[in-house]
Amino acid sequence: GEDVEQxxxxxxxxxxxxxxxxxxxxxxxxxxxxxxxxxxxGLQLLTYIFSNMDMKQDQRLTVxxxxxxxxxxxxxxxxxxxxxxxxxxAEERLSGGYNKLIFGAGTRLAVHx
Amino acid sequence: DGGITQSPKYLFRKEGQNVxxxxxxxxxxxxxxxxxxxxxxxxxxxxxxQIVNDFQKGDIAEGYSVSREKKESFPLxxxxxxxxxxxxxxxxxxxxxxxxxxxxxxxxxxxx
Numbered sequence: 001g002e003d004v005e006q007x008x009x010x011x012x013x014x015x016x017x018x019x020x021x022x023x024x025x026x027x028x029x030x031x032x033x034x035x036x037x038x039x040x041x042g043l044q045l046l047t048y049i050f051s052n053m054d055m056k057q058d059q060r061l062t063v064x065x066x067x068x069x070x071x072x073x074x075x076x077x078x079x080x081x082x083x084x085x086x087x088x089x090a091e092e093r094l095s096g097g098y099n100k101l102i103f104g105a106g107t108r109l110a111v112h113x
Numbered sequence: 114d115g116g117i118t119q120s121p122k123y124l125f126r127k128e129g130q131n132v133x134x135x136x137x138x139x140x141x142x143x144x145x146x147x148x149x150x151x152x153x154x155x156x157x158x159x160x161x162x163q164i165v166n167d168f169q170k171g172d173i174a175e176g177y178s179v180s181r182e183k184k185e186s187f188p189l190x191x192x193x194x195x196x197x198x199x200x201x202x203x204x205x206x207x208x209x210x211x212x213x214x215x216x217x218x219x220x221x222x223x224x225x
Contacts, residue, residue, distance in 0.1 A: 004155065031212060042119075042203055042216035043156075088155060092212050098169070099212050103155035 004091055004104040011110045018076040020107045022089035027070060029091040033101065034063065034074045037086045046074070046087075076109075084111045116140070119204050119217035126198075126224050134189045134220045136204035143209045145187035149173060150201040150219075159202075162187055191222065198224045 005023045012018045024032065030051050035043040049056045049063045049072070056063045062075040072089055086106040092099050117138040126132045138145065144163045148156040158171030162181040176195025181187055187206075191198045201221050205214040 008153070033213075035216075040219070040221075042117075042218045043205075043214075045213060045215065048213065096169070098161070098163070100158060100161070100171075101156075101212060101214060105153060105155045 004089060004102050006087075006089060006104040006107045008105065009108050009110070011112065012079050014079060014081060014111055014113050016079055018074075018079045018083065018109055018111075020074045020076075020087050020089075020109065022072040022074075022104055024070050024072060024089070024091040024102075026091055026093045026102075027067065029093055030099075031092045032063075032065065032072050033090040033092070034061075035088040035090065035103075037088065037106070039085075043088060079109075079111050081111050081113075084109055117204060117206055117215055117217040119202075119220050121220060122218065124220055124222045126222070128224055129193045131190055131192050132198075132222065134191070134202055134204075134222070136187045136189065136217060137185055138187075138206045138215075138217075139185060140206055140208075140215065141184070142206035142215070143184070144207045145181070146205040146207075146214065147171075147177070147179065147187070147189045148203045148205065150203055156203060159189065198222060 033048040034046045037043045060077045064073045086108050088106045090101040090103045120135045146161045147159040157173050160179040162168035165184050178190045203219045204217040207214045
């Protein structure tokens with residue numbers, strides 16, 4: 001269908017790894033993004049991956065891309081309480097001559113002691 | 114500091130009134146966007162502008178209007194024709210040739 005899909009909620013213990021999953025729809029998407037939103041705030045770009053890559057690592061963040069299954073994941077190592085937020089994946093999709101971002105509904109990550 | 118600002122943070126209006134939300138950026142970005150966020154949903158694109166004096170409708174433009182008279186500014190007017198205007202509104206900008214969008218802090222609009 002048209003939607004970018006994510007599970008709505010994830011709970012992890014502080015210090016464990018978090019894995020947030022996303023499925024997208026357009027196999028021709030060139031870039032896929034992960035954004036973080038803290039309560040009452042705007043979105044902060046965390047990382048992105050180009051479609052010809054399988055993996056990208058940036059400090060505690062690892063992005064894995066499976067183009068065949070149109071599956072994207074974000075792994076946060078050593079999850080901290082400050083990582084509690086909503087995480088959005090977004091795919092870049094060509095529409096009307098313009099590359100627009102299509103966002104998932106967001107995954108709320110709760111980190112507990 | 115370079116960034117993107119939105120004002121006010123909270124806005125209350127009576128039903129039937131038009132209201133304008135401000136968005137300013139000093140990142141020298143050509144493109145600017147307005148999104149609407151509702152609880153449990155992703156962001157939906159209202160309007161976007163790739164260059165000064167030009168803008169296009171997004172997916173949910175009905176009941177909204179915009180202008181882009183200056184590169185730095187992209188105000189959004191929520192008109193009385195918008196049937197369900199209560200939401201969190203986010204403005205974003207990006208440089209030419211990239212879709213790496215930078216977001217403002219948002220304005221929460223409540224229509225009473």
